[in-house]
Amino acid sequence: MQKEATKKNERVVEVFDLFVKHIQSFFDEAKLNHEEYTNFVNWADRLGKTGELPLFADVFLETHVLRSMYTETPGTQPSLLGPYFIEGSPLIEAEADQPFVLTQRPDEAGEILYFKGNVSSVDGHPLSNVKVEMWHNDTDATYSAFDSVAPRYNLRGHFYTDENGDFVVKTIKPTPYPIPTNGPTGEFLEYAEMHPMRPAHLHLMFEAEGHETLITQVFPDDDEWLENDVADGVRLDLLTKFEDKGEYLEASLNFVMRKK
């Protein structure tokens, strides 16, 4: 234990040293004068106090971390976790020959969506009993538990793949939405003349023994915001057709998990 603690400590020191070093090279290259320094720190202070720092980090930095780690490796590309995941979603039980039904209100608005997935390992074998966590927004473009009138776990839940690695889940089509614009992150977007929109997406997280947890998103391939997602979360292998079947939409995607 002692040794592990020391090792962890050294890693933390290493990370902090690099953080300070790179922030200092930012100051060196930006050549901020004292007034600009003060303005910048005030902006960062507001970002911090309003609790928007994780939002800013997830939108402008997380995707960069993921790209630099995964672009070249086989398996489904991860996308950002984002700030709207919460722990403790309900387990959705399988009923014989029926799709899982994602937690929703009896009168949930929106187009019904059947989403089919298959989960396999990079070695080609299907993965059964994989825990699939799913969450997305509603037609008000809000996530439950975040400025939403819906119950805490609305449009959230987890379930398990069957013996072939398959699952089918019934939910509604998610909605494109703007990230919050009334705080310091919005100021940043305004300065940078960027729109705040994200394309519609399902969030999915897969956990399987012996494999890296896969956190990713699925996008309808005809969304108008795909080309310039503010959070840069779109990857080509995460697009799929949301096919109009009259009464409902149908979409599917296969997911490939990396071994640990």
Add this chain to the structure above:
Amino acid sequence: MQKEATKKNERVVEVFDLFVKHIQSFFDEAKLNHEEYTNFVNWADRLGKTGELPLFADVFLETHVLRSMYTETPGTQPSLLGPYFIEGSPLIEAEADQPFVLTQRPDEAGEILYFKGNVSSVDGHPLSNVKVEMWHNDTDATYSAFDSVAPRYNLRGHFYTDENGDFVVKTIKPTPYPIPTNGPTGEFLEYAEMHPMRPAHLHLMFEAEGHETLITQVFPDDDEWLENDVADGVRLDLLTKFEDKGEYLEASLNFVMRKK
């Protein structure tokens, strides 16, 4: 106006782009995995929400900005403004042949200090009527208006240099103190195995027409924390002897301001 706004805007975009670029190179070099990324963002979120972000920035970054801008230029070295400056300090009036008396309680504890200064321009001329803002901590090691029982403007005030650029102010000797250790900044110090102490110092800010505002600090040359000030604010030309005159201490320093 329109043109100025556009120019300011371009500068802000430039600064933000550089900020994101350098933070991304931090992530690249640190090779954070997703868990480390999450831990790091959580730490930064706590730093932000507790309002410690300016403290962290001032202690670990501001001094670097100042060093890189001023080390090679003539004139008194600036030191950090720090998080304890507040606007609106009282004007201290001159009484004939008497020193200014910094705002203090009738029973203010501490060694009496007479501090003498002279302010001149880099061209060698004395600067009269320079606004001198002064603030420092008390023997409890606290700054008024920050976790202190003292009145809001205790040991704070401003006054003006005389026709020769001179001033004398009566106050008490400041106290070495630890920066706050019970929050995320303290966590950082613990990881980095750094003590939290700053040497005793007077804060001074000089404003004179046609000159850059000079924000700096003055340190007793025998303070035990000079060598490893946690905020790295010490500069050799900011040290002076606090001479024991029996009933009181006496110290002096000359300040040289840069032209705009």
